[in-house]
Amino acid sequence: MKWTFFHRMSSPKWFYDFSGKCLPWVGVLALGCIATGLTWGLLFTPPDYLQGNSYRIIFLHVPSASLAMTVYVGLAITAGIGYIWKIKLADMAVSCLAPIGASFCALALITGSIWGKPTWGTWWVWDARLTSMLILLFLYLGLVALREAFDSKETASRACAILAMVGLVNIPIIKFSVDWWNTLHQGATIKMTERPSMALEMLVPLLVSIAGFYLFCLFVFLLRLRAEIISREQRTSWVRSLLGAKS
Amino acid sequence: MYFDSIYELLTMGGHGPYVWAAYGIGLSVLVWNLFTPIFQGRKTADAIRRNARREQLRHEQLQREGR
Amino acid sequence: MSQLPFLSVSGLTCERDERILFESLDFTLSVGEILQVSGPNGAGKTTLMRVIAGLSLDFRGQINWCNQPVEDDRPGFQSSLLYMGHQPGVKSTMTPEENLQWAMGLHRSLTREEIWGALEKVKLRGYEDVPCYQLSAGQNRRVALARLFLAKQKLWILDEPFTAIDKLGVAELEQTLVDHASSGGLVMMTTHHEMNVDYSGFRQLVLGEKQ
């Protein structure tokens, strides 16, 4: 019984219909949360007593950093599932997730280094966490570039799935080795602050904003996946009738 | 609102440029994410239309040859 | 497997780039037969060959070798298959002798005499130890074709084997194919040449009819 559900879910047509129903809800919720979280954080919270107003970047930085990491893990697991059970939809999902993850990873890096300037006095340090984030960006870019380089989308997504799985094995190794690298050599001059026992008035907008980012990610992921499904399945009768009905 | 004036909101006690730059970039990333799938969908529609045209041309050519 | 080997294809459909190349293709190739796949440029001949050889997985339908789906026993199928595509797999820095030695070496060990004999048959005696980049287009093709004289495989799939070969060479090659088929082999091939064989097992499969 479980398996039939699994199979139904992996059918592009079922997924297209289903995601069509969820899409508006997710979208409205995502934009609502982001708008609330960001305006709240930007305009209504008091400044941090140590970092002043620059801490307002946290409402962008933490959600995007956390998303960047979650998306990669999700992507790699999807790739594994797709490869082992030969699910086309999973391959498509991998190639759709890569650019989204890359954009959030870049955002985390950019906001982080903008934040670093007023607080640490430098845009960049070779700290373990920062460096592993940079490497994660490269992994993402590799996936995006590989996907772009292939001509056929089928081949591209199969290739991306292999690379993502290799990455899955490597992510913990990279993480571990980078942490180790930095503690072995002399410690970095500046350590990133541990999560401060945050005041509630800052924590709530942060949580709202995190939720908003995750929902937004889901929203754009669905948008991308739907576009991908249409372009891959354009020959099938259901897409034809769908497009025919539209135009 | 926490800030007393627009000026204060913009400068944020010296941290304005950093915060606003970060938010600007953040916003543009969100917008980019929102728009690429839409453009992609449009491109797919174009491609489908082109394919239809190609099929038609091929058909016409064959008919011409058939005669 | 006491039964004679044969290849049967049923319901083979392949679409490329939103265009159906062939649909529900059914045919059988038995021992002693030569099947020439023909059709205009872009009909899908190469695609068909690659699908059957197992190089392309982008298709629907069923391919059986001795009544068994090829997926079930790829190694077994591959060990009785000789495939030669548009690119013949000749290393240009190696000599013809080395090329043959290696290409057939995957399947079985060869003596030097066998190799020289095969090169003799494709008129490359005297070129055994010239690196292949110094050979002409047709001579390079001949190096690849020399494999046919060494092959123990039953099923030959040849994609335009006559490219760049001169007239005499083509005639000899046609004879080689007939010989192989009549001694219990199966040949599937494409070419744009007019095949000039007088052999009862010779058949044609025309693709792209509808066009």
Added chain:
Amino acid sequence: MSQLPFLSVSGLTCERDERILFESLDFTLSVGEILQVSGPNGAGKTTLMRVIAGLSLDFRGQINWCNQPVEDDRPGFQSSLLYMGHQPGVKSTMTPEENLQWAMGLHRSLTREEIWGALEKVKLRGYEDVPCYQLSAGQNRRVALARLFLAKQKLWILDEPFTAIDKLGVAELEQTLVDHASSGGLVMMTTHHEMNVDYSGFRQLVLGEKQ
């Protein structure tokens, strides 16, 4: 230069790797003529074509264009030469339209209609904007051959232009060559096909006789 253009070759000798391919070759090619260079594989046909086109400088002898050694006026010679070798110079990431646009763009500007017309002639209408890696071997060759319909050059040197082209295509191409020659052009070509032209200016030059 009011005189009709012609190519004359005298005393052309070429040896490759201690072996004489051709020696003291003399021939003239005048307006209206089609010269098929033939011979077995490895006879030196490609070598001869490359020597005349100026791509290979490993020869002795004299090549004249309109009674003037080609070395004296390479740009002039090249601007009236269309050469097509074994590799046809089709970029696989570009579409047929772009390929033609660029290949002829070195010589003159083209309108879109001209290009589409040429592609129509080689049966590639509908494929104008498909990247060439998605085309079959023969279709790729056809993209290169479409140049013939746009060329204003007088002298065509074509090395096995019929490779991978289907039968109907070969017949049409032969007609194109005849048309070019009879309207004041010069054609020099190789092929292993039996040429099926009924044209007074058609001649053959056989290489590798001694072999």
Added chain:
Amino acid sequence: MSVSQGVMVVLRRDLHLAFRNRGDLINPLIFFMLVATLFPLGVGPDPDTLLVMGGGVIWVSALLANLLAMDSLFRSDFEDGSLEQLMLGPQPLWMIAMAKVISHWLVTGLPLTLLSPVLAIMFGLPVTALPAIVATLLLGTPLLSLIGAIGAGLTVGLRKGGILLSLLTLPLYIPVLIIGTGGIDAAVSEMVWSGHLMWQGVLLVLGVTFAPLAISASLRVSISG
């Protein structure tokens, strides 16, 4: 049809191809970033060491990125027969070679130069040194492209291009490297660096004068060989 028009056709085509597979445009940049990142990972995160190394690492990475993209400058054209067509066209070969070098520089050298300040900041180089970094790279990378193209022309006909190309060209890159990093070092220690820039200018003029001839000669050798 004028000669320059033909050159424009080649230039446009190459840029078009680069933009077509966008990878061509971004990959050298990412490679540049990646190689530069390897060094802190290999050497350790100590800011003082990184400051000393910074200029050198940026230049070496730029040089390697340039070199790696160089290999494909003529190769694909050679393999599909386009190079023969270019050589037999009505334009002089050296002009076509120049068009290709320019497009190569626009696709690798220029973006790389524009990105270099980011790397400089990551290595903790002072902001005052940024103009020197950009300026030396701006004058130096075209020279790298010119020199590399000679090697690429010589090796294009060979079956093992990549690594032989580096052997031929890396030694020739060394003067460019020394002058470039010298300029950056001078700027970091707040001395005048216009002298280095002048020398780079001189080398560039020399390169622009002689390299096209060398490139076209080497292409001729490769094709007729």
Added chain:
Amino acid sequence: MSVSQGVMVVLRRDLHLAFRNRGDLINPLIFFMLVATLFPLGVGPDPDTLLVMGGGVIWVSALLANLLAMDSLFRSDFEDGSLEQLMLGPQPLWMIAMAKVISHWLVTGLPLTLLSPVLAIMFGLPVTALPAIVATLLLGTPLLSLIGAIGAGLTVGLRKGGILLSLLTLPLYIPVLIIGTGGIDAAVSEMVWSGHLMWQGVLLVLGVTFAPLAISASLRVSISG
């Protein structure tokens, strides 16, 4: 004919080809030397800096040399159709892939490891650190070859291999680099470095187990795509 015999055929052929154009054998070595020498030129001759940099630079150069030779691992076989032949042969594809990786390592990784002491001495590293350098490279370079081959398999069918390959594989090389240079640094500061070696061993075992499958999967994708 046994399976292992087929693998031996492939291995022998690849080594044979490498010795045939001897360049394949020496070029990665010279590239390794050249890149390593670029650094003192770029950074300046100060012995203290060089000592700090030494291990890192040697490893980064080894890594780049490995990468550059990687691009041609499957490419020429792909282009002339040999790869299809190998794939259709009676041996499982992963065995053939392993044979090719081994021959690649024998031709680049091993000679490079043997040459590394020379470079180490040139950078002024203490003689006591030499065993660590050789040992880490000896365990690390096979791993580089294994990881790189996955990328090479994925990119072999693409028109722009070289630089995309580096983009895919360099991030994956990072752990190997970090552990390797960590070992050397430990040895230079006269601490125990057997822990690093152990980790490298663990990674190598992991690599030998999983990489062949990934390589053959990626080759299959490239050929059938």
